[in-house]
Structure formats: structure tokens, C-alpha cells
Amino acid sequence: MSDAALSGGPRHILLVSHTARPEAVEATLTVYHQLIEAGVTPVMADDERTNLLAAHGEELNVAVLHRDTEINEIDIAIVLGGDGTILRAAEMLRGESAPIVGVNLGHVGFLAESERHDLAKTVTCIVERRYRVEERMALQVLVKVGGIVVYETWALNEATVEKASRERMLEVVIEVDGRPLSSFGCDGVVMSTPTGSTAYSFSGGGPIVWPSVAALLLVPLSAHSLFNRPLVVDPRSSLAVEVLERNQGSGILWCDGRRAWDLPPGARVVVHRSDVPVRLARIADAPFTDRLVNKFHLPVDGWRGPVRGD
Template sequence: MRDKSLHRVLKGIPAVTSDRHILIVAHTGRPDSLAAAIQVCRQLQAAGITPVLSRDEFDDMKTSAGDLSPVDILGETIDVGDLEIVIVLGGDGTILRAAELARGCSAPLLGVNLGHVGFLAESEREDLTDTVVRVLARDYLVEERMTLAVQAWVGSEMIFETWALNEATIEKASRERMLEVVIEIDGRPLSSFGCDGVVISTPTGSTAYSFSAGGPIVWPSLDAMLMVPLSAHALFARPLVVGPNSTLAVEVLDRTQGSGVLWCDGRRTQDLPRGARVVAKRSPVPVRLARLSQGPFTDRLVHKFALPVTGWRGAVGEGTRP
């Protein structure tokens, strides 16, 4: 049965029109990413579509391609709500930045991996031309990924509010000081301990920081949240997986000698004094990812992590053997 979060985008022959707005996000500080962005711009222009760029990336690209015009500038000539899709050229960090740019609009993100693992990316550099052809034809699926709504409080004052696609991480601010925390699930305290920090993750982020900290990999089709302690000094400080309607909280205890810091997706940050409290729950606003195929998540794990599967034959009698 097809996942209910997947929606087929109708195929169509792209008309020569200027009312389609496709944003290109690239790591223009890297030569390979810069060249790929210029290639995509020219391919869109050849199809009669004016590409959309951020002002900074347009300025970077003009240095290498002075004849790049016409382009639209996001926030100047085109609003984020007008975007049809976002083509992201880079690694997972660039995709997280694109998610920030497109936050709140319905445009999906389609990543082309120019980095190392590129777990969120859908295609590779050598498939770039074909990927743009698929975008022009609107030949892709859209998958919704849950995000976190994150707040930081000191007493009755909310000092910070943001969101996260991968994770919200409460960390110690100085290397030599341990963070003393108490974790809470659904309004009830669970345990207190000293640690380097605590990761609160989505299924999407389960293959990122949470995974590096020893957390489980959670299939993205599962609605859940993870809480993973970082280097905890406690007997009961194991990764936890809770339902999507739960509320998770981490309090920085007054006995902490230093202070903490909150990071969301490694991009949005807030200092946490002693006594601060971070609350995370499911956000009503998902991130939408464009997919070019419905391959199983297992295959993505094997491919991205280069997992050894040589010798597998499949179960007898299930029609899986060649």
C-alpha cells in the first residue's frame, strides 16, 4: 500500500512560461556546486523558465557567469509562497539551509548530492540533467517529513522559539563543564544526570547526530520522536522513542557549573543559562521532500552507508530470488 504521505505530482509537458518559479539553492563557495547551479539555471532558461536565486548566490554566480540573466531574486521579485519546487545542490547541510529558506510554503525540496553521504538528497551529480528534466515535467513524488516545534524558557519567559527538521540539541557550552539536566516526557520527570547534552530528534534526523550518539535508526514513515543522551553519567540514560503526540523537555539544572546552548539543525542557536528549559513537540508544519522513486528506505540505508549485503538471497518461496 502506498504511504499516505506520498502524493503523485501530475506529469505534464512544460510550457514556455514565466509563471513557474523554481528556486535553486547551492553551496556557491564550492566550485563543483557553483558549476552545477549555473548548469541548472541555463537548463531552466532553455525551457523558458526564469530561475529563482537568493541575492547572495546570484552575486556569486554572476562572477563566473556574467550572462546568467534573466533570473528572479527570492524576496525581491519573487516571494517564497510563489515557489513551485526547490532544487538543492550540495550535501545535507545545504538541504537544511534550503528548508529554512522555504519554511512555511508548499514547495518541496529536491536534493542533488554534491557532498559526502547526502542522506536527504534524491539524486547524484551525474544525474543532474535528467533530474531537471523530471522537475520540468513535474514527474516526482512529494513526501512529507515531520518537524519539531522548539521553545526555550527561563521561568515564565519564552526566550527563543524555532523549529527543526533533523534535531534540537541541548549541549554544554564549554568543553570542560558537564551539563546537569533532568529529562521530562509528557509533563513527568524521568531521570536526571550529568552529560555532554541531549539530542531530541525526528525520524529524519535519526540518521544524523542522533545516530552518531548511539540512537536507533527510525524509518521516516513512522511518526515518532527520539531523545538520545550524549555521554551521560548515569545507569539509566538510554535512547528513548516516543509517540508523535508526546511533549519532550530538558531542563538545565541550577547545580550545573556552566551553561548550555541549544542548536536546531546546526543552524539556529540560543544560549541556555542555568534553570533554562527546552520543550519540543511535533510541529504542525512539515517539510516536503520531492522524490524521484519509491524505493524502500532499506535500500537507501544500504546505498548511503555502503552496508555489506553480499551473499543475500532472500526468503525462500517469496519470489525474491533471481
């Protein structure tokens, strides 16, 4: 966060929006006018600002990121879209102190703090600084070939090693803390944070882990093995997936579904906890249990609450 933001001076709020969609354009314009009225400078990436101006048809007083405003001047980011748009914002703000608040315009939107109908209230809380910051664990991801690091990246949700050819299984060995655990053929292996436990890991049969729990998850995908259960390990552990030399084809690494890297036979993907968390702004104090119920539309009919003294 900039010195100006900390001192209560001029504020710059980044808007990250899926401006190719009409509903996102409408929501972005609503936020824009509310920020201007509050004396805050809206900031957008150049391509998103161009899309917004083309849809709106009139000039808007929006600063361009990296041209008019530097990333370290951003106070907070308001994200208008689904989880994919929030992950894009996290990528843009990687290593910065500015938190992210998401307004869900997508389907599930597990990372989002509020829904479209709460938009005005959410912006008011942001302008008035009525939010707390929650730090979420991220993954540091290394790809090694012949013992040499050839690629390094990070992930908020998950790093997934997948087969590159649909018609072939991927032969892998999984490893925990430098020791081999099992080898098998599979469609892939998901290595996830607690935040990602409701994303790809969940689809693969992994457990839901509360965000406050510090842990790493490993979930095999369609593994041809008697031992194919998800693992939950200490956050200080390291996880690795090695693409065996006997594979006839290559694999591919995906991080948060956004960054990819080809994995030749013999490549190793090593994952451990990143020293740099992702900062999310929280406005409501609703427990994670309520978020699960609301996002997944879980049935809770008949519940009367705990008995006094429970």
C-alpha cells in the same frame, strides 16, 4: 505553490546552491541552462546569484528572491549541495507549500534525492512534474526561563541541548509528557525526528527510525548515568530537557546545527511535533532500506532475496 504553477502557467524554480564551491557552481549552471531551455524562470537568493555571476563572468537571466519573485511564487526548490544546504533551503521555505528536491554534492547527503551523475534526469523530472511530495515531521522547539517562553524555533533533524564549556559536564533532567524521567551529567541531549535519526542522533548511538514511522527520539550524549539509553516515544508526546540550577556554567541549544540559543541555569527546552511538516520531492520509489545501504555502503554480499511466498 503559486496559482500559475498549479495552472501550468509561468513557473519559478528556486535554486539553492553552495556557490562558494566550484563543483556547486558548475552544477548550478547546468541546471540553469536546462531550466531556461524549458521556459522556466530560475530564482536565487541575491548573495548566491552574485557568487554565481562572479564565477561565471557573464550575465545570467536569474530572478532574485524577494526582489523579482516572492517566496509564495516558487513552484519547487532544487538544492545543490549536502544536507546542510538542504536544511538551509528548508529554512528559506518554512511554512510554504513548495517542496524541496536535493542533489547531493557533499558526502553522505541523506536528505538528497539524487546524485550529481543523475542531475539532468532529476531536472527533467522536475520540469515535467514527475515527482511526488513526501511530508517529513518537524519539531516545534520552545525555550522557557522562569515559565516564560524566551525563544521559539523549529527543527527538521534535531534540537540538541549541549554543554557550553568544554571542561564542564552539563547537569540536566530529562522529561517526557510533563513527568521527570532521570537526571544526569552529560555532554548533551539530542531530541530528534525520524528524519534526524541518521544525523546527530545516530552519531550519539540512537536508533535508525524509518521516515514513515511517526515518533520522537531522545538520545543522551555521554551521560554519566546507569540509565542512558535512547528513547523512542509517541509523536503526540512532549520532550523536555531542563538545565539544572546547580550548573556552574550555561548550556546552548542548537537546532539543525543552524540556529543557536544560550541556556542559563534553570532554562527548559520543550520539544513537540510541529504542525508544519517539511515537504520533500521524491522522484524514485526506492525503499528506505536501499537508501541506507547506498549511503552507508553497507555490506549485503550473499543476499539472494526472499523465497517465493515470503
